[in-house]
Structure formats: C-alpha cells, structure tokens
Amino acid sequence: MRKLSIGDLPDGGTPATLAAIGEGWGPVQRGGISRYDTPGHRTHPESDHHVHDVPEIFTIVQGAGALELNGVAGTRFAAGDILIIEPGENHHLISDGDVPLVFTWMHLSRPTD
Structure with missing residues (x-):
C-alpha cells in the first residue's frame, strides 16, 4: 500500500497521472x-477477505477514516x-469522520504486451 x-x-491528478501511479499496469479498467454516511462503516461487508489481482486506487474526496x-x-x-x-492486499476502508x-x-487493468 502506498x-x-x-x-x-x-x-493535480489528471487521468494520465492517476494511471501513472500504477506504472507497469494497464489503464483504468473500471471504477466509481x-x-x-455512517461512522464506523466498513467497506466490502460481503466478505472479511477482499483482494484484487490488479492495483486499486482510492481518492478520498470527503471525510476521514482508517x-x-x-x-x-x-x-x-x-x-x-x-x-x-497493491494486488493481493486484503483491504477495507473504515469511516470515522x-x-x-x-x-x-479505480481498478487498473492487467498490462498488455
């Protein structure tokens, strides 16, 4: 994690710069x-284990947490x-602001050869 x-x-965070953060990976595959609203909310409640095989980039727009x-x-x-x-890191955001x-x-895509 970085x-x-x-x-x-x-x-200032153009899409090109955000993609460069994940250098070596393909462009953004999907995102949202x-x-x-609730302090203490933990993302990914469907599972205690949440990993991806590609990098995921979070940009915090408002609020705070751990x-x-x-x-x-x-x-x-x-x-x-x-x-x-990073790929393989089990991760959850917990709000507390x-x-x-x-x-x-944003999930980056696998590199293309």
Missing part, C-alpha cells in the same frame, strides 16, 4: 464513486489522500 496526497501529483490492510487497521486517511492498494465518507475507486 499513500499520497493530491498535492503530491504534479498536475461511493458514499458512506485503512484496514491485511487485518490490521491503522493507516489514517482524510480528504485529499490517495491510497494505492464527522461528515460522510466519499471516495472514488
């Missing part, structure tokens, strides 16, 4: 935006943070 802030991006990574909650995040989850947690998520 954590950046939007301020770390040289051009999510909102969780990242649970491989069963350990600890990495704090807040609006303006970018979390890059005073306002709803809003974030974008």
Whole structure:
C-alpha cells in the first residue's frame, strides 16, 4: 500500500497521472464513486477477505477514516489522500469522520504486451 496526497501529483491528478501511479499496469479498467454516511462503516461487508489481482486506487474526496490492510487497521486517511492498494492486499476502508465518507475507486487493468 502506498499513500499520497493530491498535492503530491504534479498536475493535480489528471487521468494520465492517476494511471501513472500504477506504472507497469494497464489503464483504468473500471471504477466509481461511493458514499458512506455512517461512522464506523466498513467497506466490502460481503466478505472479511477482499483482494484484487490488479492495483486499486482510492481518492478520498470527503471525510476521514482508517485503512484496514491485511487485518490490521491503522493507516489514517482524510480528504485529499490517495491510497494505492497493491494486488493481493486484503483491504477495507473504515469511516470515522464527522461528515460522510466519499471516495472514488479505480481498478487498473492487467498490462498488455
């Protein structure tokens, strides 16, 4: 897992820059935006084990919380943070801010030869 802030991006976070964060992988395969209103909400409630075989990039738009990574909650995040989850990392976002947690998520695609 890597954590950046939007301020770390040289051009403010264009799609090209966001794809470059996952250098060596293909372009964004799919993505979306999510909102969780309740403090303590844990993403991916359908399973205690949530992994991908490609990187996933979260951009925190509003709110705050902690990242649970491989069963350990600890990495704090807040609006303006970018979390890059590596393939195989079991991950969940847990909201705990005073306002709803809003974030974008993107799965990169497998590299093309």
